[in-house]
Amino acid sequence: MTTNASITRRLTVSILLLELFAALALITTVTNHERHVRFETFDANLRGTCNALLGAVQEADSKDGSVQLDLTGMSFPSRAIYRVTVDNGQILGARGTLPSISVIPGSVTRTKVQDRPFRFYMLKGERVIDPGSPGAVNHHVTVIYGVPEGDTWHAVFEEARFFSIATVALLGITTLLISWLIRRFLLPIRELAHEAEKVSAERWTFHAPDSSKRFVELRPLASAIEKALARLEGSFQQQRRFTSDAAHEIKTDLAIIKSSVQLLSMRRRTVEEYEQGLILGLEDIGRLESTIQKMLALARLEQGPKADRETSDLAEIVEDVIVQSQPYADIKEVEVITENLQIGVEVLLDREDAMMLFSNVLLNALQHSSTNGLVKISMMTDRETVVLRIRDYGEGISEEDRPFLFDAFYRGDASRSRKSGGTGLGLSICKAICDRAGGSIGIANHPDGGAEVEIRFPIFSRIARAT
């Protein structure tokens, strides 16, 4: 499934969303605060104007002992409403229509006048005429003053609008900057990809660009690609070598068969010559057949773990293999002895593969034994593992060859000489069998001379058997 998901886009969107949320929160907070401060000022103004109005009553000269309202020097906002009354409801001065509301003295009351929100403030005071004199009269003055909230709200919204526009501008700039920055930061990844793209079956070299090595986050990726490619190259080359070696092997066998037949048909021959030629030809075909069979066995084994769970008794297999290879041991005059073979140790290996494994190893040991030699097979077990050691007393293996002994077609000679008769696949097959069963195989020189093959398997089960 391919989608057009893009890290750049996602990061940009994420950052912008975060920024947007932050801006919204900021705008809300700021607006709230602004509203609060503005209305505090608003209320203070209300109180102040009320006080001024009261002052205008208190300061005005009295005429004939009556109370006056002197508005000189005072100005009011256009839609302001006020009413100044004295004692019994006598109106000293008013502006606008005051709604019939109950206003608690000394507090701000909100109400609507002609669908406009207003705030009113009521102040009660006294106007003493001729204070200090015995004939002083106390007048109770009530001042109600109200102003529409609209202008303040407008100012608050203006503020919010400014912040919103600033946020949008900021978001725009951020979008540009972020996508440019992300692109810059992702450049090493693109360079890495570009370098990796150059890799093909013909060209395996991969040098992580310096840019990708500079960043802590990219270093593991670069080195992982390098290592993975090195491993791939190794196995690819091994595969290629195997194919070319296999082709070489088959072609050589075919060349023998073809030349045998052509030699026979070069001229008319005696019946004996034809018979001899046929026998040799059959031998040649047998060799080709065994090469191909081994290649197929190896291909089958290397196809990965098998599904079936057949087990074999190792000691039984070893005994069968010894019996089977007795004729060859007799020819070579080599004695095969066993040590501590324990019947009943089962490993996860089918009988056919187990026989192939041990006969290959034993034949190898016999082949490298000198006449009148000895091959010793010993077995050791602990709770989980069984170890089989097959030791010969031949000339041992050279240290040069050791790393390659399990490689296909390796014959311990750069020329892959076929003189010894082997195909060079035996040990590779053994290794494939062991790997597949979760075991291992190794070969080393014994300190007292000769080579020793060590085969390890995890024990699948132990079966008590009457022997």
Add this chain to the structure above:
Amino acid sequence: MRVLLVEDEMRLAANIVAGLREAGFAVDHAADGLEGSQYAEQDLFDLIVLDLMLPGRDGKGVLRSLRQKGILTPVLILTAQEGKTPIIELLNCGADDYLAKPFDLGELIARIKALIRRSKGAASPQIHVADLQIDTVRQTVTRGAQVIDLSPTEYRILEYLAHKPRAIVSKKQLLEHLYDYDWEHHSNVIEAHISNLRRKLTQPGSEPIIETLRYRGYRLRTEDWR
């Protein structure tokens, strides 16, 4: 003609040796590169058939050291390797021809003959000498319509001499090129073969076609070259 085969695969070598001997060549066999180099550097051979993958020293190494030592014997490479690059490289190293395994034995023999012919300066498989016509493919000698019956050794002597007209060929040289490594055992019979050949080829009343130069060797008569 004497051919050296350097091939480590014994069964294949046996077949090639048998095939070449039946085709009338003297064949020596070396089973590894070092032995092959030693043989080849004696410069006794009319052609070398060289396998590429050899123990000791690989075919390319053998070829290279041979050419470095100034030995110009034609070399035919046998290879089971894939790809054209190694072949181009080999031809550039001084190989004259190559055959890929599995090859055709008949083709191998034909190519060997062609290479030897060319190295002796003849392009045609037919050699005309005096009034004789030698067919190097069918290995027959005719005078006009008459086929002259020669034994294989007699034919080989005649063909070798015919490749070196007017030149004096020593008895040793003849032996070296007609027989393989145990040529010295044949040294006594060479005179007999020459005398038989001379008797079969010479028409009554005319000069013998093969001259014997005392202590020096043999020479094909040159007057009647066409």
